[in-house]
Amino acid sequence: MNWIQVDELRVTLLVMVALLSWVVLRYTWRNFALEPSRPRAMGWMIGCLASVTVTLIANHFILFWLSWVSISVCLHRLLLFYPERSRAVLATHKRMITARIAEALLAVSFIQLYLWSGDPTLSGTLDYFSATGVVPLGGMITLVIAALLSCAQMPFHGWLMQVVESPTSVSSLLHAGIVNLGGFLLLSFAPLLTEAEAARWLLGVLSAVSCGLAILIMSTRISIKIRLAWSTCAQMGLMLLEIALGYYSLALLHLVAHSLYKAYAFLSSGTVRPIHNVLVRNSWVTLGWFLVSLVMINLALWFSFGHFKPTAAVLLSLSITLLMSQAHKFSWPKSILLALVWVAIYTALTLSAAQIMQDGRVHIGLDLAVAAWFIMLVALYWWLEQHVAHAVSQRWFIRLNAGLYxxxxxxxxxxxxxxxxxxxxxxxxxxxxxxxx
The missing domain is CATH 1.20.5 (Single alpha-helices involved in coiled-coils or other helix-helix interfaces)
Structure with a gap:
């Protein structure tokens, strides 16, 4: 029986994990130079990274589940490295509860998949699906819920914000690697998820709501590490949303890019730097940039993939629009050239990721609904920023600052x-x- 599996997806993630492991372990060794318990920290860190590696190559359900649980055990000890910090203890306790629920759901999902296919391996399950075309909806729904819990989506997100009390290298390992495993889990079962419509809707709606609310709440934070933690919650929601929409290549690109960025962001979080919220100064110019960017991106997507991606186009258009609204020192030709370069880079990276992970069937109804949801959120954010003295804006700032309780x-x-x-x-x-x- 084939207990391990190595393919393009896993090789890509193994290379990323190897790079991050070297950086994080090197940082940890230096950061704990004066700590008498440095060997203990290094031991649990190496154990956690080894468990992640086994999870990435595991093909048998039992090996996958055991390595998944061992990641949680090692991370639990790292998060409690300073047990005198009461907030860290409470956050770790909440994470432990969430992790136990996710592990139980993952076990239930694997049992359902085994009873359905008669094969205890991931590759055998996918082969059985290819031969029959039938999808075990119950197994996919439990798998989706386990992924949502593992990626710290609302309302199971609070521990992710509070474990920043742990050492910086532990936060980097958590946010850059471990919290992404829910996305890897769903990408591994992408062919089954494509045909499980109810599971895709559940994943899409919950991740879209969590991502949107996390973005609004993040804008009220002033602490670097807390802001980065809310950013992780939003980014994980966006990655899961891309998977729900069938954009598997984009989700893989997002997973790798977020891991590399968040590792750097946490390891450099000790550097003092100001935080600036993006302000829109000219509404009509901003709207013009958004419409022009939307047309360019949709044309690039059509010529590259043969179909539109409404949510991807809207989000990338918004990012280009916000960049251009702040680029006062650029002339119009330079600004347009910069926007074109950004679209070209995005298209090239997405095409590269598509060689590793093929997209599933795009759910156009869900895609349009999510695109409208993000446009509405941006309009709400713009109104709150433009009317900071308004009573409604102030009440919402208080609620958002409290994480909506x-x-x-x-x-x-x-x-x-x-x-x-x-x-x-x-x-x-x-x-x-x-x-x-």
Missing amino acids: IDEWFTRLALWLWPRPEDRHRYDSVDEEKSAS
Whole structure:
């Protein structure tokens, strides 16, 4: 029986993991130079990276699940490296609950896939699907929910913002690598997900809502690491959304680019730098840039892939528009040339990723709905920025700054379902006082 599998997707990610492992381990060795517990930190870090490597090449469901769980165990010890930090302890406890649920769902999904195909390997399951064309919808839905939990999507996102209390190298490892595994999981089962319409809608709606809200909440943050953590939540939502839409090559490109960028961002987060929110100064010029960029990108997508990608076109057009609205020192010809270069780079990278990961059937209805959702969010953000003194804008700023109070509700539920030992002692003492009185 084939326990491991190596293909273009896995080789690409293994090269990325090897590069990040070298950088993170080197940083950790230097960062913990004065720590007496440096060998312990290096040991858990190496164990975590080794587990990630095994997960990437695992073909058998049992090996995949065991390596997935071992990543969680090693990361748990790294997040509790400074156990005296109460916020880190609480965040790790919430992550532990989320991880246990995700692992249970992953096991249930693998069992369903095995009972459906009769083969305990990923390659055998895909071969069985190719022969029959039937999709186990229940197994794909549980797989999608496990991926959403692993990628820290709302409302299970709070721990990701609070574990920044851990060492910087641990945050870099988490945000640049481990949190991306949900995307790898879904890309591994991409042929099945393409035909599972209900699972794709579930993934698309939940990830789009999580991504959009995370972007708005991130704009209210001033701490570098907290802002980066919210950025990870939004980026993971966008990557899962690309998978739901069938843009598998774009999702792979996103996964690799985000990993490299976020590793650098966290490892350099100690550098003092100002934070500037993007401000739109001329609404009509900005609208013109958006429309011109949208036309150029749609033409590039049509000539490159033979079809449009509404959400991808809207998001890339918005990014070009925001760049151009801030590029006051550029002349119009230079600005247009820069926009064309950006579109060309995007097209070339996407075509390169398409050689590794073929796109699935595009869900045009979901695609148009998501594109409209992001345009509405940008309009809301623009209105809030332009009317900062308005009472409605101020109330929404307070709510967004509090994360819409979503994590507070989840924290209460998590501690009620699975109290920490210190919480149990507190509840026991309260019960004793009540019985004594």
